[in-house]
Amino acid sequence: MAVTSPVATELSDDSTPGGGSGGLGRFIGLRLLSGLGTLLFVLLFNFFLFRLLPGDPAARYRAVKNISAQDLARIRDELNAPVMEQFWAYLRDPLALQGISAWKGQPVWDLVGGRAWPTLVLLGTSTLLATLIGIRVGIRAGWRRGGSFDKVSTGVTLLFYATPEFWLGLLLILTFSSGIGPFPSLFPSGGVIDSGIEPLSMAGVVSVAEHTVLPAVALAAVYLAEYSLIMRASIVDELSQEYLTTARAKGLMDHVVRRRHAVPNASLPTITLIFLNIGFIIGGAITVETVFSYPGLGLLTFEAITEQDFVLMQALFLVFTVSVIVCNILADVAVAVLDPRIRT
Amino acid sequence: MSVLELRDVHLTYRTAAGPVPAVRGVDLTVDAGQVVGLAGESGCGKSSLISTVLRLQPKSATVAGQVLVGGKDVQTLSWSALRAVRWGEAAVVFQGALHSLNPIQRIGAQLVEPILVHDREATPRTAGARVGELLSQVGLPARYADQYPHQLSGGQKQRVMIALALTCDPQVLLADEPTTALDVMVQAQVLELLTGVAAERGMGVLIISHDLSVLATTCHKVAVMYAGRVVEEGPAREVFEHPRHPYVRALARAFPTIGDTTSRYAPAGLPGDPPFPDHLPSGCPFHPRCPEAVAQCPSVDVRLWPAGPGRAAACVHVDGAEVHGAGLR
Numbered sequence: 001m002a003v004t005s006p007v008a009t010e011l012s013d014d015s016t017p018g019g020g021s022g023g024l025g026r027f028i029g030l031r032l033l034s035g036l037g038t039l040l041f042v043l044l045f046n047f048f049l050f051r052l053l054p055g056d057p058a059a060r061y062r063a064v065k066n067i068s069a070q071d072l073a074r075i076r077d078e079l080n081a082p083v084m085e086q087f088w089a090y091l092r093d094p095l096a097l098q099g100i101s102a103w104k105g106q107p108v109w110d111l112v113g114g115r116a117w118p119t120l121v122l123l124g125t126s127t128l129l130a131t132l133i134g135i136r137v138g139i140r141a142g143w144r145r146g147g148s149f150d151k152v153s154t155g156v157t158l159l160f161y162a163t164p165e166f167w168l169g170l171l172l173i174l175t176f177s178s179g180i181g182p183f184p185s186l187f188p189s190g191g192v193i194d195s196g197i198e199p200l201s202m203a204g205v206v207s208v209a210e211h212t213v214l215p216a217v218a219l220a221a222v223y224l225a226e227y228s229l230i231m232r233a234s235i236v237d238e239l240s241q242e243y244l245t246t247a248r249a250k251g252l253m254d255h256v257v258r259r260r261h262a263v264p265n266a267s268l269p270t271i272t273l274i275f276l277n278i279g280f281i282i283g284g285a286i287t288v289e290t291v292f293s294y295p296g297l298g299l300l301t302f303e304a305i306t307e308q309d310f311v312l313m314q315a316l317f318l319v320f321t322v323s324v325i326v327c328n329i330l331a332d333v334a335v336a337v338l339d340p341r342i343r344t
Numbered sequence: 345m346s347v348l349e350l351r352d353v354h355l356t357y358r359t360a361a362g363p364v365p366a367v368r369g370v371d372l373t374v375d376a377g378q379v380v381g382l383a384g385e386s387g388c389g390k391s392s393l394i395s396t397v398l399r400l401q402p403k404s405a406t407v408a409g410q411v412l413v414g415g416k417d418v419q420t421l422s423w424s425a426l427r428a429v430r431w432g433e434a435a436v437v438f439q440g441a442l443h444s445l446n447p448i449q450r451i452g453a454q455l456v457e458p459i460l461v462h463d464r465e466a467t468p469r470t471a472g473a474r475v476g477e478l479l480s481q482v483g484l485p486a487r488y489a490d491q492y493p494h495q496l497s498g499g500q501k502q503r504v505m506i507a508l509a510l511t512c513d514p515q516v517l518l519a520d521e522p523t524t525a526l527d528v529m530v531q532a533q534v535l536e537l538l539t540g541v542a543a544e545r546g547m548g549v550l551i552i553s554h555d556l557s558v559l560a561t562t563c564h565k566v567a568v569m570y571a572g573r574v575v576e577e578g579p580a581r582e583v584f585e586h587p588r589h590p591y592v593r594a595l596a597r598a599f600p601t602i603g604d605t606t607s608r609y610a611p612a613g614l615p616g617d618p619p620f621p622d623h624l625p626s627g628c629p630f631h632p633r634c635p636e637a638v639a640q641c642p643s644v645d646v647r648l649w650p651a652g653p654g655r656a657a658a659c660v661h662v663d664g665a666e667v668h669g670a671g672l673r
Binding site: 241242243245246247248249250251252253260261264265338339340341 | 398400427428429430431432435436438439443444445446447448449457458461462492494508
């Protein structure tokens with residue numbers, strides 16, 4: 001005879017609802033796993049993409065003077081092998097650690113490494129500028145929607161948002177670097193540091209700063225506008241939310257309602273966007289770096305394409321995709337930390 | 345002593361199409377320890393009316409008349425004095441608890457906040473302890489302070505809203521449709537809780553609802569609004585059982601009486617919709633829908649007048665109803 005189980009209809013009010021902070025670790029773990037999956041796909045894709053490109057890589061190598069005879073022989077063998085064999089070779093070394101640039105004749109990762117820090121400096125400054133200013137402007141404009149600050153700032157940010165950053169870069173070079181009319185030549189353009197200066201010295205830091213100001217401003221203007229517009233829209237969305245009425249009814253001062261209740265809720269879309277943009281800017285500062293001849297990864301990409309250096313392109317492509325994947329994960333984690341609804 | 349007194353309150357929204365009068369001269373008092381109900385269909389102006397109590401009306405609204413909380417006119421107070429009245433003297437159990445809590449803040453933090461704002465001697469520790477007490481008073485385990493709003497059910501959130509309204513021991517509690525989103529069992533529990541704590545602490549309570557039967561059982565006094573005015577007021581049970589205004593009669597009949605099969609099978613509705621506040625009918629605004637309208641209704645502006653002990657109604661029939669009643673029907 002079956003034993004009847006206790007009736008499950010009892011309404012228990014004190015079962016602790018699930019979730020909480022325990023969900024966060026699980027969320028991060030799952031997100032890392034799916035990021036790894038994307039990376040595997042990218043590694044496969046990375047092989048075929050650059051072998052579909054037109055051009056003769058061996059011819060490029062022959063043009064390089066300082067490549068050693070052994071290296072040239074090895075590269076020729078590799079390029080003559082059947083595609084499937086090349087693919088197996090690629091799978092054994094998907095990061096192309098031994099890859100030699102067809103353009104410079106140096107190991108590609110040395111080239112990439114040497115160009116990474118200027119991009120990081122540029123990216124860091126412009127992101128900091130864009131985030132700090134853009135978010136503040138957006139909050140202030142949205143909180144007093146239709147006010148005079150809102151009207152002016154929305155007009156200006158829309159103008160910046162519509163401006164191509166390389167064109168703005170050219171204007172900045174004309175005005176502040178070449179010097180035009182009454183303007184003296186304030187900032188140098190071209191390069192990231194004056195030759196012969198050690199980057200980690202005091203003079204080096206000053207020189208890098210001087211070279212970075214203009215490209216950073218050109219890059220920041222566009223992103224500042226984007227963050228400000230998104231932040232403004234998110235704040236406006238929150239204005240009609242009932243929990244803000246609750247916060248006001250509690251007797252909180254206006255700026256406390258804004259800072260403690262409206263901004264944390266409204267910042268979620270902007271935070272996602274900031275992280276995604278960081279991922280893109282690493283590879284996407286191509287136009288700005290090219291206009292300013294700023295020797296970062298963007299300019300290197302431009303050079304790799306013009307020189308048809310597919311090994312270098314492959315390495316750069318890998319750097320860019322990994323940075324996008326990592327920033328995507330960071331964006332998701334940041335939002336999950338801020339919003340408990342995501343992680344449960 | 346009246347803890348809340350509304351004197352000839354008007355509220356008008358400025359719109360592109362011109363002014364829209366949502367509240368057109370309402371008088372209402374709530375005494376300490378008294379539970380008052382405010383009933384009416386959606387759009388009759390009841391939510392607009394209570395938004396004036398904490399001066400939470402939208403910027404597009406202009407308010408005339410006096411709104412006295414503990415004797416102070418909140419509409420003319422300075423901002424800092426107003427902030428002290430908000431939650432310190434009058435608190436609100438908001439409609440739709442689902443969205444009235446900050447979704448990304450823990451319950452505890454949201455309950456502690458007004459205590460720290462209004463009680464200068466409170467520390468995060470003492471405030472936290474008080475929040476624990478309040479939660480158990482409304483029948484929730486104290487550890488719910490660590491939960492986020494989305495982890496609670498609708499009824500639990502409504503309880504949190506009540507606990508929130510009690511944090512600063514206000515003299516007046518406004519409950520805007522406190523039970524609309526809840527099922528019948530939870531509804532009864534929440535109302536009982538609300539009136540129970542209010543009686544215990546001697547607060548005045550104003551409950552807003554469209555459900556006259558709910559108000560009849562929980563309130564001492566009810567006022568029924570139509571088109572921005574109070575059309576009938578009086579002791580709750582009497583108004584519900586023997587309404588004097590035809591509108592209130594229709595509203596009372598819309599809810600079937602439990603145990604009475606005839607009313608259950610034929611709940612009487614009221615045809616038509618409430619008028620738009622910007623296109624009010626002439627005379628008595630109810631006359632186009634009124635089953636008892638007579639020739640003079642479209643032309644006379646009827647105000648509340650006495651209709652029995654402690655009662656008042658705004659209808660041309662009321663004064664002579666006892667004499668001419670049969671002939672008019």
